[in-house]
Amino acid sequence: MTWDIEKLDLDAYLARIGHDGARAPSAATLRAVHRAHVTSIPFENLDVVLGRGVPIDLESLQDKLVRRRRGGYCHEHNLLFAAALERLGFRVTRHLARIRLGGRFHLARTHATLTVEPEEGGRWLADVGFGGEGLVEPLPFRDGATARLGEWAWRLGRDGDFWELRAGDTALYAFREEEPQYPSDFEVANHYVATSPRSPFTRHVLAQRTTPDARIRIEDVMREDAGAVATAPGLVAVLRDRFGIELPERDAAELLPRLATAP
Known part of the structure; x- marks a missing residue:
C-alpha cells in the first residue's frame, strides 16, 4: 500500500464537503476544509458491523466516502483528508495514536491522526475522523493550545514524551510525533480495528x-x-x-x- 494521492479526484472531494472557497495551502484554507469535512461526512462503522471489512487504499476511500456518500471511521476519514491536503499543497504527516478513554492507558496505536504545515509556516493538529468529541477545526500544534466552539473545548499538551489531545476534562488520545508511520502500519492498525472481537467497532x-x-x-x-x-x-x-x-x-x-x- 502507498498513499497514491495522485488518484484522488480533488474536485469531487471538495464538492462532497461543500468547499468552494480558496485552495491555497494556508492556515485559513486548512480550517475551512477541516470544518467542512467534519460537518459533511459522517462518522460510522456500518461496513465493519456488516462483516465487510474496511479497505483503506485511496480508490476505495473516495468510492465510499465521496462517490457513494457514506461515512467512515478514523483511518478512512483521515487518510482521505491527508490526500486532499497534500493535493492542495500542504505538507502532511500521518500518525498513529493511542486512545486514552479518559485515562493514561497505553492502548494499542490504532487511531489515525495528522499534523499539517501550511504555506505560511507553523504546524497544526488536524483530525476529521475521531467521532465522539473530536475536533471540528484544527488546533495549533503547540503545548497548551486550546480551542472552543460553543460548549465544546479542546486542549493539546505534552504528557511526558507524548502529545495528548483532551476534550474538556477527558483525554482522547496521545501520540509521539517523532515516531514514523508507514502505509503498512496503518494497514495493521486498521485490520485490528475492523476485525478484532476486542475492537469496539466490531461490537457496536x-x-x-x-x-x-x-x-x-x-x-x-x-x-x-x-x-x-x-x-x-x-x-x-x-x-x-x-x-x-x-x-x-x-x-x-x-x-x-x-x-x-x-x-
Whole structure:
C-alpha cells in the first residue's frame, strides 16, 4: 500500500464537503476544509458491523466516502483528508495514536491522526475522523493550545514524551510525533480495528453526524424514537435524513438485529 494521492479526484472531494472557497495551502484554507469535512461526512462503522471489512487504499476511500456518500471511521476519514491536503499543497504527516478513554492507558496505536504545515509556516493538529468529541477545526500544534466552539473545548499538551489531545476534562488520545508511520502500519492498525472481537467497532453500531452546534448519534435517535429504526425502510430513512448516510435497504435489514447493541 502507498498513499497514491495522485488518484484522488480533488474536485469531487471538495464538492462532497461543500468547499468552494480558496485552495491555497494556508492556515485559513486548512480550517475551512477541516470544518467542512467534519460537518459533511459522517462518522460510522456500518461496513465493519456488516462483516465487510474496511479497505483503506485511496480508490476505495473516495468510492465510499465521496462517490457513494457514506461515512467512515478514523483511518478512512483521515487518510482521505491527508490526500486532499497534500493535493492542495500542504505538507502532511500521518500518525498513529493511542486512545486514552479518559485515562493514561497505553492502548494499542490504532487511531489515525495528522499534523499539517501550511504555506505560511507553523504546524497544526488536524483530525476529521475521531467521532465522539473530536475536533471540528484544527488546533495549533503547540503545548497548551486550546480551542472552543460553543460548549465544546479542546486542549493539546505534552504528557511526558507524548502529545495528548483532551476534550474538556477527558483525554482522547496521545501520540509521539517523532515516531514514523508507514502505509503498512496503518494497514495493521486498521485490520485490528475492523476485525478484532476486542475492537469496539466490531461490537457496536456507531453513527454520528456533527453540525456546528450539535452531535447527532444513532443511540440518541434510538432513545428518542426506537420505532423510527424498527424496520429496514425506517432505518434507511433515518440514516439518510439524520446522518447523511446513503445505505441500501438490504444492508439496513442486516443491521437491524445489531442495533440493540448500540452503546
